[in-house]
Amino acid sequence: MDTDPTALDAVELGRRLAAGELSSVDLTRAFLDRIAERDAGLGAYLHVDGDAALARAAEIDGARGSGVELGPLAGVPVALKDVFVTEGVPTTSGSRILEGWRPPYDATVTTRLKAAGTVLLGKTNMDEFAMGSSTENSAYRPTRNPWDPDRVPGGSSGGSSAAVAGGLAPWALGTDTGGSIRQPAALTGLVGHKPTYGGVSRYGMIAFSSSLDQAGPMARTVLDAALLHEAIGGHDPRDSTSIDAPVPVLAEAARRGAGGDLSGLRVGVVRELGGEGHTDGYEPGVLARVQEAVALLERLGAEVREVSCPAFDLALPAYYLIAPSEASSNLARFEGVRFGLRVGDDGSRSLEEVMSLTREQGFGPEVKRRIILGTYALSAGYYDAYYGQAQKVRTLIGRDFAAAWESGVDVLVSPTSPTVAWPIGARVDDPLAMYAADLCTLPASLAGVPATSVPAGLSGGLPVGLQVMAPALADDRCYRVAAAVEAALDDARGHRLLDELDRRGVAP
Incomplete structure (x- = not known):
């Protein structure tokens, strides 16, 4: 095959595998070779087991050769953020406190990807326990942006975003607590979707914030993301927050949106997210690309209003x-007794001392900062003033979304990130500046509604994302609108945004 398979989207790879034009073993080996060639400069992966991946690929090829009916994902490699427990595979959540831990079971999404016939390439780097916006908080190494290796890939799913954008995986799973799928997708030119809260099982996903965490897809195209979402979504009785409802028809919504007709769709542009009077902290180039994308929605037939x-x-x-x-x-469970790191257990110290030493060495500074902040907010005398008040604000945010839907809009749009990717190290010593990277993504997380980031062009040679938000369980609307934007911008440019990387010859 003349075309480098690592440059193809997952749908095309699935088609070629099904047609016998490509074997899963050859495809997996191509990605493993690319990882070996480029990941030293990117830092996208924390663990890669080439032998296991090739054995799984051979198993899929054998089943296909025997006439077994396989699904559209069968034989296509995938990368998993290292927050999903994976049986027998090192799972660290980017933290030293779990270094060397090999779980005895699979997360539900891992099980569903295996059932779909995917091939696990490896576990991707992340901010420790998903706490960060740049993947510089990983206990192991920072991840770099394939568009510019001196810049961050976003976070906390930066390893997944760098792997897909850099051609080290055709697609990947991330998690989104406050924007950790959408923001890195925006900074690396990918499609990233945060499902409706409860739409994808959290069982086996190492918890950061249980009322916010959601798993979701990161991919090169909207259709790829939709297919991956369909594979992992659906009710799971092992997750008490899982929604007992069918997965929306997402891939078909993406295909319909790619047709470019948005007639009758009503789009609301959120004033508080980069609109007039709310532009502090937003880069002009980001706002310009988002405004162009909104104008494009109007040309496709949508009715747009603020x-x-x-x-x-x-x-x-x-x-x-x-x-x-x-x-x-959630992090109280990591005490150096049941799994992972254990420090000072030489028989001379009490259990409390071992736990303290383990946490001191096992947790990084950002994790410690958030544990202290959270413990203070929950403490007696401060609970109502801080945590209680924050929950009231969360209710108000949900009411704002409800009011928007009741006013007649079908989706809301905004920038995904106020800025493009910033230089590595630029915000490490300024937590508030780092936290501000999630300014646009937080409302949808707090309300539990679905949201997608789709590439909207470049500013200063770096990707910009458009965020599309919809009511709970209306994930299909996000995919439809995102696919329409994607198709229209591709037509205007004559190529996909990520093709720009290949033309530039970017090779970290």
Whole structure:
């Protein structure tokens, strides 16, 4: 085959595998070779097991050769953020406190990907326990952006975004607590979708903030993302927050949107997310690309108007009380006794001393900062003033979304990130600047509604993302609108945004 398979989207790879034009073993080997060639400069992966991947690929090829009916994902490699437990495979959540831990079971999404016939390439790097916006908080190494290796790939799913954007995987799974799928997707020119809360099982996903965490796809195209979402979505009785409802028909929505007709669709542009009077912290180039994308929606037949959601201005402080509070509870399980790192267990120390030493050495500075913040917010005398007030703001944000839907709009749009990717190290010593990277993504997370980031062009040679938000369980609307934007921009450019990487000859 003349075309480099690592440059193809997952749908095309699936087609070639089904047609016998390509074997899963050859395809998997091509990605493994690319990982070996480029990942030293990117830092996208924390663990790669080439032998296991090739054995799985051979198994899929054998089944196909025997006439077994396989699905559209069968034989296509995939990368998993290292927050999903994977039986027998090192799973660290980017933290030293879980270094060397090999789980005895699979997360539900891992099980579903195996059932779909995918081939696991490896586990991708991430901010420790998903706490970060740049993947510089990984305990192991930072991840770099394939568009410019001196810049961040976003976070906390930066390893997944760098792997897909850099051609080291055709698609990947990330997790999104406050924007950790959408923001890195925007910074690396990918499609990233945060499903409706409860739409994808959290069973086996190492928890950061249980009322916010969601798994979702990161891919080169909207259709790829939709197919991956369909494979992992659906009810799971092992997750008490899982929605007992069928997965929406997502791939068909993406195909329909790619036809370019948005007649009758009503789009609300959120004033508080980069609109007039709310541009502080937003780069002009980002706002310009988003405005062009909104104009494109109008040309495709959508009715566009501005919508005000006042409580969105309070999303940032509310999130950074709620999420750390839940983290302070969830991370209490990592005590150096049951799994992972254990420090000072020489027989001379008490259990409490071993636990303290383990946490001191095992947790990084950002994790410690959030545990302290969350513990304080939950403490007696401060609970109502901080955590309780933040939950009230969360209710107000949900009401703003509800008011928008009741006003007649079908989707809301905004920038995904206020800026393009920034230089590595630029915000490490300024937590507030780092937190501001999630300014646009936090409202949808707090309300539990679905949201997609789709590439909207370049600013200063770096990708910009358009965010599309929809009501709960209306994930298909996000995919439809995102696919329409994607198709129209591809037609205007004559190529997909990620093809720009190949033309530039970018090779970290």
